[in-house]
Amino acid sequence: MEVTPGIMDENASSSLSVFDPYGASAASFPFNFSYGDYDMPLDGDEDMTNSSTFFAARIVIGMALVAIMLICGIGNFIFIAALARYKKLRNLTNLLIANLAISDFLVAIVCCPFEMDYYVVRQLSWEHGQVLCISVNFLRTVSLYVSTNALLAIAIDRYLAIVYPLRPRMKCQTAIGLIALVWAVSILIAIPSAYFTTETVLVTVKSRKKIFCGQIWSVDQQLYYKSYFLVILGVEFVGPVVTMTLCYARVSRELWFKAVPGFQTEQVRKRLRCRRKTVLVLMGVLSAYVLCWTPFYGFTVVRDFFPAVFVKEKHYLTAFYVVECIAMSNSVINTVCFVSVKNNSINCFRRLVLLHWKASYNGGKSSADLDLKTTTMPATEEVDCNRLK
Numbered sequence: 266m267e268v269t270p271g272i273m274d275e276n277a278s279s280s281l282s283v284f285d286p287y288g289a290s291a292a293s294f295p296f297n298f299s300y301g302d303y304d305m306p307l308d309g310d311e312d313m314t315n316s317s318t319f320f321a322a323r324i325v326i327g328m329a330l331v332a333i334m335l336i337c338g339i340g341n342f343i344f345i346a347a348l349a350r351y352k353k354l355r356n357l358t359n360l361l362i363a364n365l366a367i368s369d370f371l372v373a374i375v376c377c378p379f380e381m382d383y384y385v386v387r388q389l390s391w392e393h394g395q396v397l398c399i400s401v402n403f404l405r406t407v408s409l410y411v412s413t414n415a416l417l418a419i420a421i422d423r424y425l426a427i428v429y430p431l432r433p434r435m436k437c438q439t440a441i442g443l444i445a446l447v448w449a450v451s452i453l454i455a456i457p458s459a460y461f462t463t464e465t466v467l468v469t470v471k472s473r474k475k476i477f478c479g480q481i482w483s484v485d486q487q488l489y490y491k492s493y494f495l496v497i498l499g500v501e502f503v504g505p506v507v508t509m510t511l512c513y514a515r516v517s518r519e520l521w522f523k524a525v526p527g528f529q530t531e532q533v534r535k536r537l538r539c540r541r542k543t544v545l546v547l548m549g550v551l552s553a554y555v556l557c558w559t560p561f562y563g564f565t566v567v568r569d570f571f572p573a574v575f576v577k578e579k580h581y582l583t584a585f586y587v588v589e590c591i592a593m594s595n596s597v598i599n600t601v602c603f604v605s606v607k608n609n610s611i612n613c614f615r616r617l618v619l620l621h622w623k624a625s626y627n628g629g630k631s632s633a634d635l636d637l638k639t640t641t642m643p644a645t646e647e648v649d650c651n652r653l654k
Contacts (some may be wrong), residue, residue, distance in 0.1 A: 319388070320585045329590045332597055338374035340600040341366040357440050359421060362603050364415035364447055368408035369596040376405045383478065384586065391478035397419050398478040403459040405593075410451035410501050412599065416554060417505040418443060423510040424545060427519050429541060454501065455492055496570065504560055506555055512547050520544060550602050557595035559640040560588045590599045 282478055302622055344366045348354050381399050383391055425432065435443070461480040482490040520541050567574050575581040 305331045314579070318580045319583050322587050323385050323388070323487050324402070325587055326590045327381065330381045330385070333593060334373050334381075336597045337369045337600050340604045341370035341373070341569075345370065357435055358419065360377050360440055360444060361415055361419045361422060364418075364444060365596075365603065367413050368411040368415075372405055372596065373595075376401050376408075384590075387475075388475075390475040392476065398464045399459055399462045401453055402462045402479065406455040406458045407448075407451050408596075410454055411447060412596065413501050413505050413554075414447040414451060416550065418447060418510060419547065420509040420512040420551070423544065424516055427544075428518050429538045454497065487604045493567065498562060498566070502558060509551050513544065513551065514584060516544050517548075539561075542611050546602055550599060553598040553602075554595055557598070558592050561592035564588050 295618065330444060342490075345363065348359060348366075377643055379397065380395075415532065422435070426434065458480055461482055462478070463481055465477045465481065467475050467477055520537065
């Protein structure tokens with residue numbers, strides 16, 4: 266169930282038969298096997314999904330999906346619950362991080378179970394209908410773009426806050442508008458992928474049926490697909506990565522290579538250490554994003570623009586699914602960095618649970634009492650730095 270399509274190629278030398286599942290007449294669609302969802306050998310006597318290579322890939326994919334479901338599901342739920350419970354946590358940076366948390370949480374609880382069934386259990390066969398096929402692919406694509414745009418917004422926010430400290434921070438209404446823009450742009454860009462997503466019944470080796478779920482662009486739309494992919498590559502990967510790199514390069518110069526004027530008190534030094542730690546975490550998140558998604562985009566460029574490279578490679582599609590799974594695992598790194606390292610929401614959530622347990626044990630206390638007991642809890646490093654000013 267890949268986010269990249271299968272393009273029907275009129276010049277392909279092999280073909281896959283597509284049958285109506287209700288017994289209607291069959292039609293044979295010629296597929297270029299460099300674009301399809303099934304790595305079918307030209308002689309048709311071997312099923313790729315029965316190979317030891319694909320078995321090993323299933324194990325890797327299964328472990329990655331389990332990690333995404335557990336870490337992203339639980340970690341982002343903790344962050345969202347703490348953010349919803351305490352107004353003190355709702356600063357600008359946390360609101361931007363909430364975009365990643367919500368999108369990653371939805372993928373972990375909605376998309377990953379279906380992908381586990383598709384990749385691991387049924388070995389590349391979709392059994393949940395076309396509506397869910399389109400919905401799951403669309404949600405996963407939107408989540409990717411939301412994560413990218415949110416990381417870009419966080420980088421720009423840090424750049425403005427550190428390079429131009431005297432300028433007023435973004436107002437609440439502006440922040441809400443920015444968050445809405447992140448989601449709106451992500452949804453609009455992902456609409457073509459949803460439009461071309463479909464399920465197709467394929468007969469593979471020895472008349473075995475497998476239901477393909479993914480994007481299919483016909484050969485006369487190949488130019489449109491390549492143009493769309495190049496736009497996505499530029500707008501949602503190359504452009505954001507270059508912008509974020511420039512932002513953090515300038516921020517690093519301000520924090521590490523620029524002398525602080527005046528006498529440096531302990532409070533000033535502590536604020537500087539605090540900001541450096543935050544920027545280091547954010548640069549680590551950017552590095553992880555590049556390392557996880559560069560193989561995916563690189564593999565897709567070679568596959569779609571230079572298909573001859575994979576003509577004699579039998580297990581190229583298995584490798585692609587592993588690369589795709591590595592890319593999706595970037596959400597685990599985001600969750601660990603933002604929820605556990607940079608943010609104290611886990612401590613906040615733990616104290617929230619303990620206070621409610623104690624309140625129940627002691628006969629109950631009001632919500633105001635619980636909020637009063639947590640007002641001294643730091644929300645993020647930014648909050649600690651603001652207190653030092």
